[in-house]
Amino acid sequence: MTDDPPTEFDLMAFTPYRLAVVAQRLSELLARQYRDRFGISIPDWRVLVHLAHSGGASVRDIEARVAMEKSKVSRTCKRLETRGLIAKRAHDTDRRLVHLTLTDEGRQMMRDLLPLAAAFQGEVEARLGADFARLEQGIDGVLSRFDPAVTETD
Amino acid sequence: MTDDPPTEFDLMAFTPYRLAVVAQRLSELLARQYRDRFGISIPDWRVLVHLAHSGGASVRDIEARVAMEKSKVSRTCKRLETRGLIAKRAHDTDRRLVHLTLTDEGRQMMRDLLPLAAAFQGEVEARLGADFARLEQGIDGVLSRFDPAVTETD
DNA sequence: AAGACATCATTGCATATGCAACGAATTTTC
DNA sequence: GAAAATTCGTTGCATATGCAATGATGTCTT
Numbered sequence: 001m002t003d004d005p006p007t008e009f010d011l012m013a014f015t016p017y018r019l020a021v022v023a024q025r026l027s028e029l030l031a032r033q034y035r036d037r038f039g040i041s042i043p044d045w046r047v048l049v050h051l052a053h054s055g056g057a058s059v060r061d062i063e064a065r066v067a068m069e070k071s072k073v074s075r076t077c078k079r080l081e082t083r084g085l086i087a088k089r090a091h092d093t094d095r096r097l098v099h100l101t102l103t104d105e106g107r108q109m110m111r112d113l114l115p116l117a118a119a120f121q122g123e124v125e126a127r128l129g130a131d132f133a134r135l136e137q138g139i140d141g142v143l144s145r146f147d148p149a150v151t152e153t154d
Numbered sequence: 155m156t157d158d159p160p161t162e163f164d165l166m167a168f169t170p171y172r173l174a175v176v177a178q179r180l181s182e183l184l185a186r187q188y189r190d191r192f193g194i195s196i197p198d199w200r201v202l203v204h205l206a207h208s209g210g211a212s213v214r215d216i217e218a219r220v221a222m223e224k225s226k227v228s229r230t231c232k233r234l235e236t237r238g239l240i241a242k243r244a245h246d247t248d249r250r251l252v253h254l255t256l257t258d259e260g261r262q263m264m265r266d267l268l269p270l271a272a273a274f275q276g277e278v279e280a281r282l283g284a285d286f287a288r289l290e291q292g293i294d295g296v297l298s299r300f301d302p303a304v305t306e307t308d
Numbered sequence: 309a310a311g312a313c314a315t316c317a318t319t320g321c322a323t324a325t326g327c328a329a330c331g332a333a334t335t336t337t338c
Numbered sequence: 339g340a341a342a343a344t345t346c347g348t349t350g351c352a353t354a355t356g357c358a359a360t361g362a363t364g365t366c367t368t
Contacts (some may be wrong), residue, residue: 008207009203009206009207009268009271009272010207011200011203011204011207011220014271014275015180015275015278015279015286015289015290015293016177016180016181016184016274016278018193018290018293018297019173019176019177019180019181019293020177020181020221021221021297022172022173022177022293022296022297022300023170023177023178024171024177024178025296025297025302026169026170026173026296026300027170027173027174029300030170034211034283046165046171049163049165050165052163053162053163053164053165065165066165066193067175067178069175083165114163115233117163117168119169121169124169124170124301125169127299127300128295128296128299129294129295131291131292131296131299132169132295133291134288134289134291134292134295135169135288135289135291135292135293135295135296136169136172136290136292137285137288137289137292138174138282138285138286138289138290138291138292138293139169139173139176139289139292140285141164141282141283141285141286141288141289142176142177142179142180142282142285142289143172143176143179145281145282145285146176146179146180146183146281148179
């Protein structure tokens with residue numbers, strides 16, 4: 001009679017699930033602040049941050065750097081352009097590319113938004129204490145040992 | 155002239171973003187296996203696992219235990235019932251509740267599926283090596299210090 | 309025991325999402 | 339240098355999602 005060990009599986013101990021839960025928890029906490037104070041979503045936030053950081057980028061750049069799908073980036077940018085936070089223009093030499101930049105208004109919003117993000121990061125570090133370093137190391141481990149560019153074949 | 159330190163923000167060093175990326179990476183890797191071999195999604199998987207583990211539960215139970223929204227659980231269950239993997243019946247004493255259980259077919263699928271999940275967990279542990287324990291401790295830290303039931307007020 | 313209140317599951321609706329297909333622009337190949 | 343192949347961004351479409359509202363049932367208050 002060796003039969004139902006399978007049924008003993010505990011979701012709470014399953015790393016992919018645990019990661020999904022903690023990621024969702026922090027994201028929601030943060031997203032609420034963005035939404036309440038600035039009316040932006042997480043996709044909005046990611047695009048804006050990348051543009052603030054890079055100074056300017058194409059849709060493809062953002063897709064690669066910010067872990068969002070092509071079409072998601074495209075639609076997010078359309079929304080942000082409509083709101084006047086970013087500007088689209090054609091790339092000088094390669095006309096397939098769309099060159100995206102923050103408008104003055106967008107830059108101004110980032111001046112208010114980024115300190116809030118920095119404060120959130122500080123709060124996370126403070127609350128986690130010694131666990132913070134462990135978490136970050138663990139994350140680095142996953143990033144390096146589950147790199148889609150290298151290993152996503154098996 | 156003290157002005158644009160804000161623009162120095164690096165998304166790659168922002169813990170909520172990093173967590174979202176690693177969670178998504180592992181989830182996609184796993185979801186592909188579920189989908190290819192069993193035709194189920196992550197919401198499907200979560201419900202099935204909880205039912206395998208608990209023996210039976212209501213929509214509310216699942217919502218609480220599996221970090222999914224009410225309506226998402228409800229629609230997932232409808233799909234799984236249609237596919238013949240779970241059964242719905244009325245709760246004996248409280249007729250507001252829907253009592254959900256695996257069908258024989260559902261149980262059979264879980265017998266094939268759970269070893270795959272266990273193998274995935276083993277793979278994660280093996281690949282991460284010493285970082286695995288760090289990651290798990292970090293996750294525990296977030297779970298305990300960012301508990302929505304306790305703190306989601308600020 | 310009746311009305312007020314709370315809980316449970318489902319559904320309607322507006323929006324968001326992923327994927328494939330497309331048109332335009334560029335690069336590669338022969 | 340022209341045709342084939344590739345890259346880029348957008349859009350159509352089917353599905354998924356979150357939230358609020360609903361209807362059904364249970365519990366609480368007095």
